[in-house]
Amino acid sequence: MQELVGRLSALDPTSGDELKVIGYFDALIAGAAGTEALLKGAAVLSGTVAGACWPGGALRMSPEGVRLPAGEAGGWPSRPAADGRVWLERTGPAHANDAMVLERCALGVSIVRGRHRERSLGPLGVLLDGERTPQERTAAAARAGLGPRVRALAVTADRHLPGASAVLAGTDGPVRLAVLHPRDAAPAEGPVGLGPWGEPAQLVRSASAARLALQVSRATGAPVDAEELGGLLEAAAALAQRTPPAPDVAVLDTLDERSLRILDVLVGSESLRAAAAALGMHHSSLAARRTALAEALGYDPWTARGRARCQLARLAQQLGRPG
Amino acid sequence: MGERHDEVVPDEKRTPMSTTLPRPPFDPELEAVLAALAEALPSTITPEMIPALRAPLPMDVPVDEALAEAKVRRTDHTIAGHLGDEIEVSVLEREDRTGTAPVVFHTHGGGMIMGDRFTGLAQFLPWVTELGAVVVTVEYRLAPENPDPYPVEDCYAGLVWTAEHADELGVDTSRLLIAGASAGGGLAAGTALLARDRSGPQLAGQLLIYPMLDDRDATVSTAQIDGVGVWDRTSNLTGWTALLGERRGTDEVSVYAAPARETDHTGLPPAYIDCATAEVFRDEDVAYATGLWRAGVQAELHVWPGGFHGCDMMAPHTAVAQAMVATRDAWVAKMLAG
Numbered sequence: 211m212q213e214l215v216g217r218l219s220a221l222d223p224t225s226g227d228e229l230k231v232i233g234y235f236d237a238l239i240a241g242a243a244g245t246e247a248l249l250k251g252a253a254v255l256s257g258t259v260a261g262a263c264w265p266g267g268a269l270r271m272s273p274e275g276v277r278l279p280a281g282e283a284g285g286w287p288s289r290p291a292a293d294g295r296v297w298l299e300r301t302g303p304a305h306a307n308d309a310m311v312l313e314r315c316a317l318g319v320s321i322v323r324g325r326h327r328e329r330s331l332g333p334l335g336v337l338l339d340g341e342r343t344p345q346e347r348t349a350a351a352a353r354a355g356l357g358p359r360v361r362a363l364a365v366t367a368d369r370h371l372p373g374a375s376a377v378l379a380g381t382d383g384p385v386r387l388a389v390l391h392p393r394d395a396a397p398a399e400g401p402v403g404l405g406p407w408g409e410p411a412q413l414v415r416s417a418s419a420a421r422l423a424l425q426v427s428r429a430t431g432a433p434v435d436a437e438e439l440g441g442l443l444e445a446a447a448a449l450a451q452r453t454p455p456a457p458d459v460a461v462l463d464t465l466d467e468r469s470l471r472i473l474d475v476l477v478g479s480e481s482l483r484a485a486a487a488a489l490g491m492h493h494s495s496l497a498a499r500r501t502a503l504a505e506a507l508g509y510d511p512w513t514a515r516g517r518a519r520c521q522l523a524r525l526a527q528q529l530g531r532p533g
Numbered sequence: 534m535g536e537r538h539d540e541v542v543p544d545e546k547r548t549p550m551s552t553t554l555p556r557p558p559f560d561p562e563l564e565a566v567l568a569a570l571a572e573a574l575p576s577t578i579t580p581e582m583i584p585a586l587r588a589p590l591p592m593d594v595p596v597d598e599a600l601a602e603a604k605v606r607r608t609d610h611t612i613a614g615h616l617g618d619e620i621e622v623s624v625l626e627r628e629d630r631t632g633t634a635p636v637v638f639h640t641h642g643g644g645m646i647m648g649d650r651f652t653g654l655a656q657f658l659p660w661v662t663e664l665g666a667v668v669v670t671v672e673y674r675l676a677p678e679n680p681d682p683y684p685v686e687d688c689y690a691g692l693v694w695t696a697e698h699a700d701e702l703g704v705d706t707s708r709l710l711i712a713g714a715s716a717g718g719g720l721a722a723g724t725a726l727l728a729r730d731r732s733g734p735q736l737a738g739q740l741l742i743y744p745m746l747d748d749r750d751a752t753v754s755t756a757q758i759d760g761v762g763v764w765d766r767t768s769n770l771t772g773w774t775a776l777l778g779e780r781r782g783t784d785e786v787s788v789y790a791a792p793a794r795e796t797d798h799t800g801l802p803p804a805y806i807d808c809a810t811a812e813v814f815r816d817e818d819v820a821y822a823t824g825l826w827r828a829g830v831q832a833e834l835h836v837w838p839g840g841f842h843g844c845d846m847m848a849p850h851t852a853v854a855q856a857m858v859a860t861r862d863a864w865v866a867k868m869l870a871g
C-alpha cells in the first residue's frame with residue numbers, strides 16, 4: 211500500500227485537490243483537533259515543516275509528524291491566526307497548494323486559540339470580553355447564574371478576590387475583574403474600581419468603566435465608583451487620550467504634589483474654611499494659595515464651571531498616569 | 534464528512550449489506566486523511582479491481598533505493614515452496630552486521646490478493662536498521678490464482694528454510710519471531726499453528742499486526758465497517774473468496790487458512806496483537822488474544838482508538854499511528870533482545 215506522505219504532498223491543484231486540502235482541515239476542525247494535528251496536516255500536505263506561534267507558545271512539526279524545536283515565522287510565508295501566526299518553511303518557489311494549506315491551517319489554529327481562551331477565561335471572561343457577541347454573553351450569564359442587576363469590580367491583577375474572578379489584559383495592562391451583585395460588598399481598601407450597575411449584557415461597559423475607575427483609584431489610593439462619576443469619567447477618558455495632552459491637563463502636570471493635594475481639597479470642599487480645616491492650614495494662607503493656583507491654571511476653579519473644568523482635567527490626568 | 538451511515542433510509546429500502554450500526558469514530562487526524570484520500574483510497578475493493586491493484590504504484594520509492602539508503606543488504610534465495618515449487622525469499626540485514634543476530638520471518642499483507650514481499654517495508658525495515666535483526670521475507674503465491682493452501686504453505690516452507698539455514702544466515706533461532714500485517718498477520722498466525730502442529734520450527738513469538746483471521750463475515754466489527762474506512766467488509770469478502778472460493782464460510786476451511794477457527798490455542802508462542810477500533814478485524818483480533826489467554830499463552834493486545842485498518846502505514850504522521858508503531862516496536866525490541 212502507498213504511504214500517505216507521498217500521496218498527499220503530491221496533490222494537484224488543477225484536479226480539485228484544493229478541495230482535498232479543505233476536506234482535510236475541515237475534518238480536523240470538526241473533530242476539535244489541536245494545534246499539533248493542524249500543523250502536522252499542513253506539513254504533510256505541503257511536504258515541508260509547518261510552524262505556529264502564539265503568546266506564550268510555539269510549535270513546529272515535520273511532514274513525518276515529528277515535533278521540532280520551536281522557532282519563529284521569520285521570513286517564511288505566513289498568515290495570522292487569532293493572536294498567533296502560522297507559517298510554512300518553504301525554500302524555493304511556493305507549491306500550488308501552499309496558500310490554501312496556510313489559509314486553512316490558520317483558520318484551524320484560530321479556532322483552537324479561541325477555544326483555549328474560552329477555557330482559560332470561563333463564563334466570567336466571556337461576559338467581560340468586549341469581542342464576544344451578545345448571544346455568547348447572554349449564554350455565559352446564564353451559565354454563571356447572574357441576577358438581573360450586576361456591576362463589574364476591577365482590582366490589580368495580583369490581588370486575590372473571594373469567588374470567581376478573571377484576569378483580562380487591556381491597554382491598561384492585566385486587571386482582575388469580578389462581577390458584583392447588590393448583596394456583595396466591594397473591597398474597602400484601594401486601589402479598587404467599581405463599574406456602574408446594569409443588566410448582565412451591559413457588563414462589558416461596566417467593566418471598562420471599572421477599569422477606568424481603578425486607574426483613578428491607583429492615583430488616589432481610595433476606591434473609586436464609576437457610578438458616582440457617571441459621564442465625567444467617560445469625558446475624562448476621552449480627554450486623557452489626547453496627544454499632545456490637552457492644555458488643561460498639561461498645566462496640572464506642572465504642579466507639585468502638595469499643590470495638587472490643595473487643589474483637590476479646595477475643589478471638593480463646600481467652603482474655604484472647611485478646606486482649611488481638612489488641610490490643617492490657616493484659612494488666610496490657603497486663600498493666598500488659591501489665588502496663586504488660579505493664576506497658574508489660567509482659570510478660576512472656584513466658579514461652578516471652573517470647578518467642573520478642573521475636576522475633569524484632574525481625572526484625565528489620573529487616567530493618563532501609568533498604573 | 535463520512536457520516537454516510539447516518540442517512541435516514543426507510544427500513545424496506547435497506548439492502549442486507551448496508552448498515553446503520555453505530556461504530557467507534559475515527560480519530561480526527563485519521564478522519565482528515567480519509568477525507569483527503571477518499572478517491573485515491575476506496576473503502577471497498579471488489580474482485581474486478583484485483584488486476585489494477587497489482588499494478589505498481591508510480592510513486593513507490595524503489596525497494597533497492599530504500600534499502601541502499603538504509604544501508605541494508607538484500608540477498609535473494611530461491612527455495613522450495615508448497616509442493617516443491619520454486620518461490621523467492623529475501624534476506625535483509627545491516628551491511629555492517631557482525632556476529633549472530635535475532636531473526637524475524639515476515640509474511641506480507643495485501644488481502645491475500647496483492648502486494649509482494651516488500652509490502653510493509655516501513656514496518657519491518659527499522660527492525661533491521663535499529664534493532665539489528667535479520668529479516669527473511671517470503672514471496673508466497675497470491676490468490677485467486679493460487680488459492681488456499683498455497684499462501685500459508687509457502688509461508689511455512691519459508692519459515693522451515695529460515696530455521697534450517699540459521700547457521701548459514703548467522704541467526705539465532707532461539708530468537709526467531711514471525712511477523713506480518715493484515716493478510717500477512719493471518720498467514721503469520723496460520724504458519725505459527727502449522728509450526729506447532731508439525732513440531733517445528735520453534736517460534737519465540739508471533740507479531741500479528743491487525744491480522745486477517747476470520748473468513749466467516751459474522752463479527753460486529755465487520756458489519757460496522759461497511760462502505761467506510763479502509764479494507765471494509767466487501768473488500769474482506771473479496772480477499773477471503775479469492776483465497777477459499779466456494780469453501781469460504783463453510784466447514785471446509787482449515788484453522789491454518791483462517792486461524793479464528795482454532796479453538797485450542799495451547800502450545801502457541803507468545804503473541805503481540807494490535808488493531809484499531811474502527812476496522813473489520815477488531816473483533817476477530819480481540820477474540821484471538823482471548824483464546825491465547827484462555828490457553829495460558831502470553832499475549833499483548835492493543836486496540837487503538839480511532840484508527841482504521843493500516844493507518845500506521847497510510848498515515849504515519851498521525852498521533853495514533855505513532856503510538857501504535859512505538860508500542861509495537863518496543864515489544865519487538867524486547868523479544869529480539871532475548
